Amino acid sequence: MKLLTHNMLTSHVKGVTKGYPLLIKATEVKVNEVEFNPQFVSRMIPKVEWSCLVQAAEQLGHRQDLPGELVPDYEKNEEFLKKVHRVLLEVEVIEGCLQCPESGREFPISRGIPNMLLNEDEV
Amino acid sequence: MTESRSEGGLVRYYCTAGNGMEPFLVDEVKRKLAAEDVHQMPGKVLFSSPVRIDRVAELKAAERLFLLLKHDSPVRLSSHISPAKAASVLQSRLLGDRNQWTNAVLTWSRLQGELDGQRTAFNISSTALGVMRKNEEVGRRSEELREEEENCHVETGESTGEQREEESGNRRLRTGEENGACALEKKRKRETVPGGEKTRRETCGAEAKILEKKIKREDENMSQRTSEREREREDKDDDDEERRIVMELNSCGQDVKKGMISESGLHGSGSVGAHATPARDHDIESSSRRIDNLAEDCSVENVENEVKTTGEDKTLLQPSRIRPEITSSVGLSFRISCKCTGSLSRYFSTQEVSKMIGVGLGRLLGWKADLRNPQMEVNVYLSDDHCLLGIPLTRLPLANRNYIKTTGLRSTVAWAMASLAQIQPGFCVVDPMCGVGTILIEAAQEHKAACFLGMDIDDRQLQKANENIEFAELGNRIHLLKASSMVLPLPSASVDAVVCDLPFGRKFGTKTNMAANLPVIVTEMERVLCVGGALVLLLSPQLSCLLKKILAQKDTKPTSNQEIKPQTGVQDCSSPSLSSRKQETFQIHQGVKSPPTQETDTLPGVEHSLPSPLSSLKHQATLRVSLGAIDGLIHKYVKIDA
Numbered sequence: 167m168k169l170l171t172h173n174m175l176t177s178h179v180k181g182v183t184k185g186y187p188l189l190i191k192a193t194e195v196k197v198n199e200v201e202f203n204p205q206f207v208s209r210m211i212p213k214v215e216w217s218c219l220v221q222a223a224e225q226l227g228h229r230q231d232l233p234g235e236l237v238p239d240y241e242k243n244e245e246f247l248k249k250v251h252r253v254l255l256e257v258e259v260i261e262g263c264l265q266c267p268e269s270g271r272e273f274p275i276s277r278g279i280p281n282m283l284l285n286e287d288e289v
Numbered sequence: 290m291t292e293s294r295s296e297g298g299l300v301r302y303y304c305t306a307g308n309g310m311e312p313f314l315v316d317e318v319k320r321k322l323a324a325e326d327v328h329q330m331p332g333k334v335l336f337s338s339p340v341r342i343d344r345v346a347e348l349k350a351a352e353r354l355f356l357l358l359k360h361d362s363p364v365r366l367s368s369h370i371s372p373a374k375a376a377s378v379l380q381s382r383l384l385g386d387r388n389q390w391t392n393a394v395l396t397w398s399r400l401q402g403e404l405d406g407q408r409t410a411f412n413i414s415s416t417a418l419g420v421m422r423k424n425e426e427v428g429r430r431s432e433e434l435r436e437e438e439e440n441c442h443v444e445t446g447e448s449t450g451e452q453r454e455e456e457s458g459n460r461r462l463r464t465g466e467e468n469g470a471c472a473l474e475k476k477r478k479r480e481t482v483p484g485g486e487k488t489r490r491e492t493c494g495a496e497a498k499i500l501e502k503k504i505k506r507e508d509e510n511m512s513q514r515t516s517e518r519e520r521e522r523e524d525k526d527d528d529d530e531e532r533r534i535v536m537e538l539n540s541c542g543q544d545v546k547k548g549m550i551s552e553s554g555l556h557g558s559g560s561v562g563a564h565a566t567p568a569r570d571h572d573i574e575s576s577s578r579r580i581d582n583l584a585e586d587c588s589v590e591n592v593e594n595e596v597k598t599t600g601e602d603k604t605l606l607q608p609s610r611i612r613p614e615i616t617s618s619v620g621l622s623f624r625i626s627c628k629c630t631g632s633l634s635r636y637f638s639t640q641e642v643s644k645m646i647g648v649g650l651g652r653l654l655g656w657k658a659d660l661r662n663p664q665m666e667v668n669v670y671l672s673d674d675h676c677l678l679g680i681p682l683t684r685l686p687l688a689n690r691n692y693i694k695t696t697g698l699r700s701t702v703a704w705a706m707a708s709l710a711q712i713q714p715g716f717c718v719v720d721p722m723c724g725v726g727t728i729l730i731e732a733a734q735e736h737k738a739a740c741f742l743g744m745d746i747d748d749r750q751l752q753k754a755n756e757n758i759e760f761a762e763l764g765n766r767i768h769l770l771k772a773s774s775m776v777l778p779l780p781s782a783s784v785d786a787v788v789c790d791l792p793f794g795r796k797f798g799t800k801t802n803m804a805a806n807l808p809v810i811v812t813e814m815e816r817v818l819c820v821g822g823a824l825v826l827l828l829s830p831q832l833s834c835l836l837k838k839i840l841a842q843k844d845t846k847p848t849s850n851q852e853i854k855p856q857t858g859v860q861d862c863s864s865p866s867l868s869s870r871k872q873e874t875f876q877i878h879q880g881v882k883s884p885p886t887q888e889t890d891t892l893p894g895v896e897h898s899l900p901s902p903l904s905s906l907k908h909q910a911t912l913r914v915s916l917g918a919i920d921g922l923i924h925k926y927v928k929i930d931a
Contacts, residue, residue, distance in 0.1 A: 167768070168768060170740065170768065171742065171768040171770070174717070174742070174779055174780070174783060175770075175778050175779065176778055176779060176780050177778065178776050178777075178778060186780060200764075200765045201765065203737075203738075203765075205714070205738050206737070206738050206740075206765075206766065209714050209715030209738050209739075210715065210740060212715070213715065213717060213740075255765050277755075278755075278769075279751060279755070279769050279770065279771055280770055280771065281770075281771040281772075282744075282770055282771060282772040282773075282778040283746065283771060283772060283773055284773070284776055289775075289776055
């Protein structure tokens with residue numbers, strides 16, 4: 167699971183009002199080398215919940231020097247875009263789980279794919 | 290290095306297309322290929338384009354691609370016509386004159402060369418992108434043309450008997466990989482070798498690679514294979530002359546091999562400096578769109594011998610783009626592939642028609658019919674409305690993508706759905722029932738700056754989807770989740786487009802009762818969509834009807850005891866807020882009265898107090914497409930501000 171994906175996920179456990187963001191508890195993290203596409207990254211930035219991204223990166227211990235706030239004029243800032251690229255697309259949680267912040271319910275991540283299925287009583 | 294324009298100017302093509310795909314194809318050729326004179330008929334689209342053939346072969350909505358030979362008014366035969374007379378009518382109407390054919394064959398061979406030489410260029414991932422080979426041999430085609438082999442395969446030691454059949458009058462020159470590799474002029478007259486031709490065809494697959502790893506693997510294989518071939522060749526020599534030939538070939542082969550190995554590991558097919566060995570035609574054919582077959586990769590193709598018993602001059606082949614003359618008596622082998630419908634098919638069977646045309650063509654051009662393994666195939670479509678002749682340009686349908694390993698939905702339809710979603714750069718696109726990921730992959734190939742999220746409840750499907758995504762090298766932009774389409778783990782209004790092929794409940798076995806859950810599923814899709822976002826669904830005819838009813842119920846004013854007519858048009862949502870309020874009122878009342886319009890009461894527990902969830906989906910189009918054995922309906926909606 168890449169952090170770009172994590173940034174979008176929420177918990178819909180019954181009764182939960184704010185299931186976002188999910189806490190990451192990772193047991194296996196990988197950093198891959200992914201081809202850097204600056205246009206793609208700069209297009210993704212506006213869609214990303216920035217503080218959630220920073221927090222997630224931090225939880226994984228992969229924040230490095232990612233700034234706490236978006237820098238202005240980031241489209242032209244290749245160095246910044248590279249940092250974002252790394253955090254969004256190169257860091258990957260292979261095993262672990264995502265935890266609903268409100269209910270504590272854990273969604274397992276296995277082989278890089280988070281399982282967000284709810285049981286019948288949770289819907 | 291790729292020029293977008295073809296050398297020969299405008300070429301007229303036609304493509305076959307699945308039923309319902311024609312409008313998509315028309316749109317695509319106009320948009321991507323600067324197509325002119327676009328003509329649409331059931332199952333086919335004809336067009337002229339100046340763009341290079343390799344770009345034409347990238348069409349996504351087409352099934353097969355043909356070079357147009359003839360498009361004419363239908364052939365009409367009277368009912369009492371004799372077979373002999375019919376044959377002569379068919380031949381005179383369809384075959385035309387020799388020059389037309391030789392020109393067509395020239396064009397075909399040029400296009401094949403362009404396809405061979407350029408194929409790798411656009412398919413290779415950017416990391417592997419290296420030298421783009423310009424095919425200098427393009428012009429050098431002898432009459433001996435072969436259908437382009439899309440699959441890399443190795444054919445060794447073909448029986449001489451077979452070869453004799455081919456009766457190739459000249460060497461075939463096909464270069465793929467090397468720049469100026471073996472630009473060999475053949476002036477020698479060759480005597481008939483007692484053993485007949487020995488054709489060892491080894492196809493160099495190196496070009497078609499997409500994945501770096503495969504490229505590397507191929508390189509190794511290729512060098513192995515080339516040396517094997519050479520050894521084999523040596524063993525089988527009978528003639529002195531042949532031995533000489535073979536040895537020259539070997540040396541050439543060695544050069545080729547060396548050349549290839551010396552290239553960076555990424556691209557076995559890098560350019561090799563012009564060979565100093567001019568003595569022999571050395572055909573190296575690269576092809577292969579099929580990644581699957583890349584494992585077989587390389588072989589060096591060369592054709593030896595072939596002497597015409599008539600003793601015709603061999604074509605002089607020059608190392609330039611000058612086209613060789615084609616003498617009429619060259620024995621190209623061919624096959625007719627014929628489809629007849631309409632009145633013609635009442636008088637004669639397809640086989641009979643095929644034969645008549647085949648015989649006529651053979652006589653006209655001196656070509657030999659070979660049903661099993663012809664060098665050239667001629668497609669003939671005869672109907673009550675047209676007659677159409679063409680030569681296929683690719684062996685495999687364009688619909689077979691070389692970037693997809695396991696297919697689910699037919700790629701053409703998947704692509705068409707993605708195109709309806711009008712994906713923009715920066716979009717986030719979701720497929721809540723992605724299966725093996727076909728739609729996501731087609732969409733991601735087309736829209737390089739958008740990001741895609743696929744969900745499925747089935748582990749095996751997700752695994753295959755994962756493999757497909759890795760195979761296509763799209764893992765940075767397509768991400769997967771295990772989730773249920775009925776409870777999407779996404780915030781509301783967070784997604785720019787939803788594209789989904791809903792399980793029909795037949796081929797794709799699903800435990801969920803699709804009909805019962807359809808309202809919930811579509812409601813979730815609507816929820817996660819942003820305003821202005823597109824929803825594109827592929828449904829079985831039954832589900833399509835059901836969905837229309839469900840949505841009609843939400844938007845229109847239902848009256849008691851009346852069947853809801855299925856609506857295909859755009860539903861009026863000009864005053865959405867008003868209508869939704871009205872709906873709520875009606876729903877409450879309906880709860881009291883008999884609920885005739887709620888035949889979709891397969892969903893338990895629909896409460897009248899719920900805000901009408903599906904009212905913000907504005908229907909834009911419904912299109913019927915063929916999925917092979919069955920039809921599907923594509924529905925497009927846009928989320929409006931409700």
